[in-house]
Amino acid sequence: MSWPRFLVKRVLALLVVLLVASLLVYGSLYLAPGGPLSFLVGTRSATPELIAQVTAQYHLNDPFLVRYFTWLADVLHGDLGRSLVYREAVSSLIASRFLTTLLLVVYATVLILLVGLGTGIWAALRRGVAGRVVTGWNAASLSTPAFVLGALLIVVFALGLGWFPVYGSGSGFGDRLWHLTLPAIALALSSAAYLSRISSASITSEMGKEHVETAMSRGLPRKLVVRRHVLRNASIPVITVVGLTIAGLVAGTVVVENVFALDGLGSLLVRAILQRDYAVVQAIVLLLTIVFVLVNLIVDVLYSLVDPRLSLDGDAL
């Protein structure tokens, strides 16, 4: 299969996934106990005006599928509905917070790749003491939850040493990065440890492979053997882990944004769920699904670039 066909096929598959996801996201509103009306009204006093407003806004008197397609058509036109709590279009609510979360996720991804791959490769190639230090560090990192680490980082580096701000998102690119450093570390540390372990194990097992012995027996420079035969082949399982980890980071921002009082999608999602602001929840969950599916697509493309044995037909992947 050629690249254009592959990409077209994958984009179509992506649309199908999104369609199914949107149906689930929308339908889950009706699975909440007490029915959508009481869910949407929540703890607010159920005045007749409010009930009428909610019923009209969500077309609660229409059949389910009709309501779903109306909502879907609105979404496709860029209208994600209005927030009940903020009394504002959902799209503008999300847009202002998307950048913070995106920056946080990208920052954490960079940290994960640098630290995870760096220590993993270092431990695998040097073994001995280096390997044991990295293994110990990874075990400690893996067993520290992000909210504990976040609190710890605030106490030490923000309150104690005063190197970083305690909370907030900052303004301007540099200031934002400075504000996001501690949150990104909190978000990245355990994933970096996981990646470090996976890459280290993968490299160690690849070093013992017969084809690496062949390469050594041919008198190729060690650096070349490591780069061309060990690292390339070892990267196949590592790509899987990186893909899943990045996709998971988006969900992980929920915790970290709350600890650091960042105004991003994660904290918005938590508040929206607590306040039963369902239009917001629907929009954010849909957005997370899109990110997840896109990351998976990128992983699949990377796979077939690294390992040409995997054809571009979806079956082999």
Place this chain on the structure above:
Amino acid sequence: MTDALLQVSDLTITVPAGEYGADRRPVVSGVNLQIGAGEALGLVGESGSGKSMTARAVMRLFAPGVQATGTVVFDGCEVFAMEDEQLRLLRAHRIAMIFQDPRAHINPVRTVGAFLIEGLCASGVSTRDAERRVTSLLAEVGISDGSRRMAQLPHELSGGLLQRVMIASAVAMDPDLLLADEPTTALDVTTQSEVMAILAQLRTERGLALLFITHDLELAAATCDSTAVMYAGSIVERQSSRQLLTHPYHPYSSGLMVSRPDLDVVRQRLPVIEGQPIAAFEAGEGCAFAPRCGYSQPACLATTPALVAVQGGEVACHRASELQGQLPTAMEGGGDV
């Protein structure tokens, strides 16, 4: 002989064993062998007899933890004393190795062409020249559609083709010595003979010396000038291939020949050497083969026989002189029908 191309003396190889690798177990003990320029030596033995380890020792190709003592002198240079860079150049230009399972020994995610030209390119040949050279080499090993094959991935080639690719890659750097570690074991019989013919042809054309490792004594004898038989990490017999086939000195060599079925004799049961082969570290006092030997006497269990010169070769057997000429070979029919 001091003018031999390769001179291995008193080679002992140990591997870590036990908890934390505290103990060391020998897998090869006290091996001596030599190969002159352009000569072929067959090294025969069962699995675990240490023959592959011996071959790897020639280019110091050990897994982490493996230790070797003794000396390996290649063309006047002591291999175990070499600096890393010197060793790398030795592997790149002078000694090449082909392995038993080409499918595992060639990187599966790179093309056949990338594998073939890699060695040449690493030593400064341009990609274009390297490609031209390996294409003609592929033709020499019987792959006429070389340029098509080079664009393919290893899994798209059959085992026989892949072994030819491996051979072509080994001779691409024009080495002086080729180590062949059971190059035909993973192949079917017809492919086997084709591969052996290619090896023999390349050897005569290029004056390559060959260390040929196999468990097939007769294949070794048919290919090589002389043949050494290994048992439990030591060489038990070495003589010219022609003479070994007709006049083995060691009961083990004789046993290996008798166990091989003839094409023209119908047998209900194949004759076997009773018992299990042992590794070097399992051998106690006395002759390692004595527990399985049909000719053993109490004296055989007491002391380890040394490899001593006999007419036309060397043998490590206490009873070699008594048994001379009496040991059966496959050619004479051997056991009962």
